[in-house]
Amino acid sequence: MLSSSQGKLVRNGEGKKSVIWLEGNIASGKTTCLEYFSKTSDIEVLTEPVSKWRNVQGCNPLGLMYQDPSRWGLTLQTYVQLTMLDRHVLPMASPIRMMERSIYSAKYIFVENLYKSGKMPEVDFAVLSEWFEWIVKNIAIPVDLIVYLQTSPQTCYERLKQRCREEEKVIPLEYIESIHNLYEDWLIHHKSFEVPAPVLVMPADHDLKKMLHQFEENREKILMANC
Ligand code: DCP
Known part of the structure; x- marks a missing residue:
């Protein structure tokens, strides 16, 4: 059993750990969500x-x-595959991991997008x-819950232009739309690939204030993923 209040987590039940993946389009607001939950104790x-x-031994593959x-x-x-695997196999330092x-x-x-678009x-x-x-x-990749930040491609495109990351200046709206469609087929319509855990869908077109409110509203559901 696990409960949480005011950013402090109380967890009963020995040794139960849970892993949450935060998924969403480019510039869907994942960083804001991670920052929000990083303030809760017992979460890594x-x-x-x-x-x-952007920098592997002086080269920029992105x-x-x-x-x-x-x-x-x-x-x-x-x-990407190597660095993500490295993250997945890292021993857990807290009862809950959000990645x-x-x-x-x-x-x-x-990868699917690159291939399907002929690139x-x-x-x-x-x-x-x-x-x-x-x-x-061959390698255990644990996951208990997938939180999907569901956005419209247009919103992500606007946010992308605002943040102005050098490498991303060439990204057209169509690219964001393709990524969106692949995410929807995978996590909403279950039309494409295996979904390895239950999915919590969070509408994420809202402004910061409303997003923070939604994170708070969903706090228990997210943190209790494995209870
Ligand atoms: N990327 C990629 N291939 C992957 C994963 C990501 O080409 N397998 C690219 C897409 C982006 C960049 O890496 O150009 C970083 O991804 P996000 O923009 O989704 O990450 P952020 O941290 O910027 O997300 P957010 O804006 O939601 O906080």
Whole structure:
């Protein structure tokens, strides 16, 4: 049994741990949500290793991928797969872990998008797919709840333009729409791939104030994922 009040978590029941994945489109507000829950004691928050994707030994695979996806998509996504796996297997430091995205969305959303849009050669897709299948078959990737920040592509596009991350300046609305459709097919319509845990859908087009209110409203549901 677990209860929480004013950011303090009270957990009864020995040794039960829970893992929550926070999923959503580019610029859907994942960072804000993670920041919010990071203030709760007994939760560890793992952000997406974007800084590594922008700088691996002095190279920027994220930037290269946006410049020339056909050439660099495999490079970026191989590194994403490695860095996400590294996050998944990290021993848990708290009873609850909330992590930004997962090795699953890396494959089911981003790799799939590159391939489906004709920007990833078949051989690259095949190699990444075999790597992914091997990993999920042989390595335990725990998850108890998926929180999906559901946005409209237009909202994400506006937020993306506002935050002005250098590499992302070339992203068109159509790219955000494709990512949105893949997420919806996966987590809402259950039309594409296996969904490895129950999904909590949180509408996320709202302004900051309303989003913070919604996080608070859903606090118990999220933190009790495994109870
Ligand atoms: N990305 C990618 N392939 C993946 C995962 C992410 O190409 N498998 C890209 C999309 C973005 C960048 O990495 O350009 C970072 O992802 P987000 O924008 O979703 O991460 P943020 O931390 O910026 O999310 P948010 O704005 O929701 O807080």
